[in-house]
Amino acid sequence: MTSVIETTEQLVNPILEQNGLELVDIEYVKEGKNWFLRVYIDKPGGVDIAECGLVSEQLSEKLDETDPIKAAYFLEVSSPGAERPLKTKAAIEANINKNVYVTLYAPIDGEKEYEGILTNFENDCLTIEYKVKTTKKQVEIPYEKVAKARLAVTF
Template sequence: MSMRIADRTKEIVKPLLVEMNLELVDIEYVKEGKEWFLRVFIDKPGGVDIEECGQVSERLSEQLDQIDPIKTPYYLEVSSPGAERPLKKREDLQNHIGDNIYVTLYEHIDGAKSYEGILTAFDETDTDKVVIEFNDKGRKKQVEIPYKKIAKARLAVSFN
Protein backbone atom coordinates (compact mmCIF):
# COMPACT_ATOMS: atom_id res chain seq x y z
CA MET A 1 0.00 0.00 0.00
CA SER A 2 2.71 2.52 0.89
CA MET A 3 4.36 2.07 -2.55
CA ARG A 4 1.04 2.71 -4.29
CA ILE A 5 0.55 5.90 -2.29
CA ALA A 6 4.11 7.05 -2.99
CA ASP A 7 3.64 6.34 -6.72
CA ARG A 8 0.30 8.15 -6.80
CA THR A 9 1.78 11.12 -4.94
CA LYS A 10 4.63 11.20 -7.47
CA GLU A 11 2.11 11.50 -10.32
CA ILE A 12 0.42 14.39 -8.52
CA VAL A 13 3.51 16.32 -7.43
CA LYS A 14 5.68 16.01 -10.58
CA PRO A 15 3.76 18.64 -12.63
CA LEU A 16 3.88 21.08 -9.70
CA LEU A 17 7.64 20.64 -9.37
CA VAL A 18 8.25 21.01 -13.11
CA GLU A 19 6.29 24.26 -13.04
CA MET A 20 8.40 25.51 -10.10
CA ASN A 21 11.75 24.30 -11.57
CA LEU A 22 12.27 21.87 -8.71
CA GLU A 23 13.41 18.24 -8.66
CA LEU A 24 11.70 15.35 -6.91
CA VAL A 25 14.35 13.48 -4.94
CA ASP A 26 12.23 10.96 -3.07
CA ILE A 27 8.80 10.19 -1.61
CA GLU A 28 8.11 7.98 1.36
CA TYR A 29 4.89 7.02 3.06
CA VAL A 30 5.75 5.49 6.42
CA LYS A 31 4.16 4.65 9.73
CA GLU A 32 6.01 5.84 12.82
CA GLY A 33 4.34 4.77 16.02
CA LYS A 34 0.63 5.28 15.48
CA GLU A 35 1.04 8.08 12.92
CA TRP A 36 1.42 7.98 9.13
CA PHE A 37 3.77 10.41 7.36
CA LEU A 38 3.88 11.32 3.69
CA ARG A 39 7.33 12.83 3.11
CA VAL A 40 8.25 14.54 -0.12
CA PHE A 41 11.89 15.51 -0.63
CA ILE A 42 12.62 18.24 -3.20
CA ASP A 43 15.76 19.97 -4.41
CA LYS A 44 17.28 22.24 -7.03
CA PRO A 45 20.82 23.39 -7.80
CA GLY A 46 21.90 25.49 -4.82
CA GLY A 47 19.25 23.89 -2.59
CA VAL A 48 15.67 24.74 -1.71
CA ASP A 49 14.52 27.16 0.95
CA ILE A 50 11.69 26.98 3.43
CA GLU A 51 9.42 29.17 1.30
CA GLU A 52 9.68 26.78 -1.64
CA CYS A 53 8.96 23.82 0.64
CA GLY A 54 5.93 25.69 2.00
CA GLN A 55 4.63 26.49 -1.49
CA VAL A 56 4.95 22.88 -2.61
CA SER A 57 3.32 21.69 0.63
CA GLU A 58 0.33 24.01 0.17
CA ARG A 59 -0.21 23.18 -3.49
CA LEU A 60 0.32 19.44 -2.99
CA SER A 61 -2.01 19.42 0.02
CA GLU A 62 -4.76 21.03 -2.09
CA GLN A 63 -4.28 18.43 -4.82
CA LEU A 64 -4.25 15.55 -2.33
CA ASP A 65 -7.43 16.87 -0.70
CA GLN A 66 -9.18 16.99 -4.10
CA ILE A 67 -8.03 13.58 -5.33
CA ASP A 68 -8.04 11.95 -1.87
CA PRO A 69 -5.71 8.98 -2.55
CA ILE A 70 -5.00 8.45 1.17
CA LYS A 71 -8.00 7.41 3.23
CA THR A 72 -6.35 7.44 6.67
CA PRO A 73 -5.10 10.50 8.58
CA TYR A 74 -1.46 11.41 7.84
CA TYR A 75 1.04 14.23 8.15
CA LEU A 76 2.44 15.80 4.97
CA GLU A 77 6.06 16.91 5.16
CA VAL A 78 7.86 18.63 2.28
CA SER A 79 11.56 19.27 2.77
CA SER A 80 15.04 19.29 1.34
CA PRO A 81 16.80 15.92 1.35
CA GLY A 82 19.61 17.50 3.38
CA ALA A 83 23.36 17.45 3.03
CA GLU A 84 23.43 13.67 2.67
CA ARG A 85 20.80 13.45 -0.03
CA PRO A 86 20.15 10.06 -1.58
CA LEU A 87 21.47 9.41 -5.07
CA LYS A 88 18.64 7.33 -6.48
CA LYS A 89 19.00 7.75 -10.23
CA ARG A 90 21.86 7.36 -12.69
CA GLU A 91 21.53 11.08 -13.41
CA ASP A 92 22.16 11.82 -9.72
CA LEU A 93 25.48 9.98 -9.87
CA GLN A 94 26.45 11.73 -13.10
CA ASN A 95 25.66 15.12 -11.52
CA HIS A 96 27.78 14.43 -8.43
CA ILE A 97 31.09 13.38 -9.95
CA GLY A 98 33.76 14.98 -7.78
CA ASP A 99 31.63 14.84 -4.64
CA ASN A 100 32.09 12.68 -1.56
CA ILE A 101 29.59 9.80 -1.57
CA TYR A 102 28.75 6.74 0.51
CA VAL A 103 27.51 3.53 -1.11
CA THR A 104 26.31 0.23 0.29
CA LEU A 105 26.44 -2.85 -1.88
CA TYR A 106 24.36 -5.97 -2.38
CA GLU A 107 27.55 -8.04 -2.20
CA HIS A 108 31.18 -7.58 -1.19
CA ILE A 109 33.69 -6.07 -3.58
CA ASP A 110 37.35 -6.34 -2.55
CA GLY A 111 36.22 -7.51 0.88
CA ALA A 112 33.92 -4.58 1.67
CA LYS A 113 30.19 -4.07 1.45
CA SER A 114 30.31 -0.26 1.70
CA TYR A 115 32.59 2.52 0.49
CA GLU A 116 32.94 6.22 1.18
CA GLY A 117 35.04 8.46 -1.00
CA ILE A 118 35.15 10.77 -3.99
CA LEU A 119 33.03 9.73 -6.96
CA THR A 120 35.60 10.08 -9.74
CA ALA A 121 33.67 8.54 -12.64
CA PHE A 122 30.39 7.03 -13.70
CA ASP A 123 30.51 5.31 -17.05
CA GLU A 124 27.03 4.53 -18.33
CA THR A 125 28.24 3.07 -21.62
CA ASP A 126 29.76 -0.39 -21.92
CA THR A 127 31.05 -0.94 -18.39
CA ASP A 128 28.27 0.75 -16.36
CA LYS A 129 30.63 1.24 -13.42
CA VAL A 130 30.95 3.72 -10.60
CA VAL A 131 34.53 4.60 -9.64
CA ILE A 132 35.24 5.78 -6.09
CA GLU A 133 38.57 7.00 -4.76
CA PHE A 134 38.88 6.32 -1.04
CA ASN A 135 41.45 6.27 1.75
CA ASP A 136 42.56 2.91 3.11
CA LYS A 137 44.89 3.32 6.09
CA GLY A 138 46.32 6.55 4.69
CA ARG A 139 46.67 5.28 1.12
CA LYS A 140 44.50 6.43 -1.76
CA LYS A 141 42.81 3.56 -3.56
CA GLN A 142 40.15 3.21 -6.22
CA VAL A 143 37.33 0.75 -6.49
CA GLU A 144 35.17 0.08 -9.55
CA ILE A 145 31.64 -0.89 -8.64
CA PRO A 146 29.11 -2.23 -11.15
CA TYR A 147 26.03 -0.01 -10.94
CA LYS A 148 23.71 -3.02 -10.48
CA LYS A 149 25.56 -3.99 -7.27
CA ILE A 150 24.77 -0.68 -5.51
CA ALA A 151 22.01 -1.08 -2.91
CA LYS A 152 22.01 2.57 -1.80
CA ALA A 153 24.03 5.67 -2.55
CA ARG A 154 24.02 9.10 -0.94
CA LEU A 155 26.15 12.19 -0.62
CA ALA A 156 28.44 12.06 2.40
CA VAL A 157 29.53 14.98 4.52
CA SER A 158 33.30 15.06 4.81
CA PHE A 159 35.08 16.67 7.77
CA ASN A 160 38.53 16.82 6.15
Protein backbone atom coordinates in the same frame (compact mmCIF):
# COMPACT_ATOMS: atom_id res chain seq x y z
CA MET B 1 -4.25 0.18 -7.80
CA THR B 2 -1.49 2.74 -7.86
CA SER B 3 0.72 3.03 -4.82
CA VAL B 4 0.74 6.10 -2.60
CA ILE B 5 4.27 6.95 -3.77
CA GLU B 6 3.40 6.65 -7.47
CA THR B 7 0.24 8.73 -7.05
CA THR B 8 2.13 11.38 -5.07
CA GLU B 9 4.82 11.50 -7.77
CA GLN B 10 2.20 12.03 -10.48
CA LEU B 11 0.59 14.83 -8.45
CA VAL B 12 3.78 16.62 -7.37
CA ASN B 13 5.76 16.57 -10.64
CA PRO B 14 3.66 19.25 -12.42
CA ILE B 15 3.89 21.47 -9.32
CA LEU B 16 7.67 21.07 -9.22
CA GLU B 17 8.09 21.70 -12.97
CA GLN B 18 6.00 24.86 -12.69
CA ASN B 19 8.32 26.15 -9.93
CA GLY B 20 11.68 25.06 -11.38
CA LEU B 21 12.19 22.37 -8.75
CA GLU B 22 13.14 18.70 -8.94
CA LEU B 23 11.88 15.65 -7.10
CA VAL B 24 14.60 13.85 -5.15
CA ASP B 25 12.62 11.22 -3.24
CA ILE B 26 9.25 10.27 -1.76
CA GLU B 27 8.75 8.17 1.36
CA TYR B 28 5.54 6.84 2.88
CA VAL B 29 6.47 5.39 6.26
CA LYS B 30 4.93 4.53 9.59
CA GLU B 31 6.76 5.80 12.66
CA GLY B 32 5.17 4.76 15.92
CA LYS B 33 1.43 5.21 15.52
CA ASN B 34 1.72 7.86 12.79
CA TRP B 35 2.06 7.70 9.00
CA PHE B 36 4.29 10.22 7.20
CA LEU B 37 4.31 11.15 3.53
CA ARG B 38 7.67 12.83 2.94
CA VAL B 39 8.52 14.59 -0.29
CA TYR B 40 12.11 15.72 -0.81
CA ILE B 41 12.69 18.49 -3.35
CA ASP B 42 15.69 20.43 -4.57
CA LYS B 43 17.09 22.79 -7.20
CA PRO B 44 20.57 24.05 -8.01
CA GLY B 45 21.59 26.21 -5.06
CA GLY B 46 19.07 24.51 -2.76
CA VAL B 47 15.47 25.15 -1.77
CA ASP B 48 14.21 27.46 0.95
CA ILE B 49 11.36 27.12 3.43
CA ALA B 50 9.02 29.27 1.30
CA GLU B 51 9.41 26.89 -1.66
CA CYS B 52 8.80 23.88 0.57
CA GLY B 53 5.69 25.59 1.97
CA LEU B 54 4.38 26.41 -1.51
CA VAL B 55 4.81 22.82 -2.73
CA SER B 56 3.28 21.50 0.50
CA GLU B 57 0.16 23.68 0.10
CA GLN B 58 -0.35 22.84 -3.57
CA LEU B 59 0.34 19.13 -3.11
CA SER B 60 -1.95 18.98 -0.08
CA GLU B 61 -4.82 20.35 -2.20
CA LYS B 62 -4.17 17.74 -4.92
CA LEU B 63 -3.97 14.93 -2.36
CA ASP B 64 -7.26 16.07 -0.80
CA GLU B 65 -8.91 16.01 -4.25
CA THR B 66 -7.70 12.53 -5.23
CA ASP B 67 -7.65 11.09 -1.67
CA PRO B 68 -5.16 8.25 -2.33
CA ILE B 69 -4.49 7.76 1.39
CA LYS B 70 -7.41 6.63 3.51
CA ALA B 71 -5.61 6.73 6.88
CA ALA B 72 -4.54 9.92 8.68
CA TYR B 73 -1.00 11.02 7.81
CA PHE B 74 1.41 13.93 8.06
CA LEU B 75 2.69 15.55 4.85
CA GLU B 76 6.25 16.86 5.02
CA VAL B 77 7.98 18.65 2.13
CA SER B 78 11.66 19.42 2.61
CA SER B 79 15.14 19.58 1.17
CA PRO B 80 17.00 16.27 1.05
CA GLY B 81 19.78 17.83 3.13
CA ALA B 82 23.53 17.68 2.75
CA GLU B 83 23.58 13.89 2.53
CA ARG B 84 20.96 13.63 -0.20
CA PRO B 85 20.24 10.20 -1.64
CA LEU B 86 21.44 9.45 -5.16
CA LYS B 87 18.52 7.40 -6.43
CA THR B 88 19.12 7.48 -10.19
CA LYS B 89 21.95 7.09 -12.66
CA ALA B 90 21.49 10.78 -13.54
CA ALA B 91 21.93 11.76 -9.89
CA ILE B 92 25.11 9.70 -9.68
CA GLU B 93 26.42 11.22 -12.92
CA ALA B 94 25.71 14.73 -11.61
CA ASN B 95 27.82 14.14 -8.51
CA ILE B 96 31.15 13.05 -9.96
CA ASN B 97 34.08 14.44 -7.94
CA LYS B 98 31.97 14.60 -4.78
CA ASN B 99 32.25 12.53 -1.63
CA VAL B 100 29.76 9.65 -1.60
CA TYR B 101 28.74 6.79 0.65
CA VAL B 102 27.63 3.59 -1.09
CA THR B 103 26.26 0.35 0.34
CA LEU B 104 26.20 -2.82 -1.74
CA TYR B 105 23.95 -5.85 -2.11
CA ALA B 106 27.02 -8.11 -2.27
CA PRO B 107 30.60 -7.49 -1.13
CA ILE B 108 33.37 -6.30 -3.44
CA ASP B 109 36.90 -6.92 -2.16
CA GLY B 110 35.31 -8.14 1.08
CA GLU B 111 33.47 -4.85 1.76
CA LYS B 112 29.78 -3.97 1.51
CA GLU B 113 30.19 -0.21 2.01
CA TYR B 114 32.51 2.41 0.61
CA GLU B 115 32.97 6.11 1.26
CA GLY B 116 35.17 8.24 -0.95
CA ILE B 117 35.34 10.46 -4.00
CA LEU B 118 33.18 9.36 -6.93
CA THR B 119 35.75 9.80 -9.70
CA ASN B 120 33.83 8.28 -12.61
CA PHE B 121 30.53 6.78 -13.72
CA GLU B 122 30.89 5.06 -17.06
CA ASN B 123 29.30 1.95 -18.60
CA ASP B 124 27.04 1.61 -15.53
CA CYS B 125 30.07 1.34 -13.25
CA LEU B 126 30.96 3.70 -10.38
CA THR B 127 34.62 4.33 -9.61
CA ILE B 128 35.28 5.46 -6.04
CA GLU B 129 38.64 6.59 -4.71
CA TYR B 130 38.91 5.95 -0.98
CA LYS B 131 41.58 5.81 1.72
CA VAL B 132 42.66 2.96 3.92
CA LYS B 133 44.74 4.70 6.59
CA THR B 134 47.10 6.76 4.39
CA THR B 135 46.90 4.64 1.22
CA LYS B 136 44.61 5.72 -1.63
CA LYS B 137 42.69 2.90 -3.31
CA GLN B 138 40.08 2.62 -6.03
CA VAL B 139 37.11 0.34 -6.39
CA GLU B 140 34.85 -0.18 -9.38
CA ILE B 141 31.25 -0.94 -8.47
CA PRO B 142 28.70 -2.16 -11.03
CA TYR B 143 25.53 -0.05 -10.72
CA GLU B 144 23.33 -3.14 -10.21
CA LYS B 145 25.28 -3.99 -7.03
CA VAL B 146 24.48 -0.61 -5.42
CA ALA B 147 21.88 -0.96 -2.65
CA LYS B 148 21.99 2.72 -1.62
CA ALA B 149 24.07 5.73 -2.55
CA ARG B 150 24.14 9.20 -1.03
CA LEU B 151 26.35 12.23 -0.74
CA ALA B 152 28.58 12.15 2.33
CA VAL B 153 29.65 15.18 4.31
CA THR B 154 33.33 15.36 5.21
CA PHE B 155 34.77 17.34 8.10
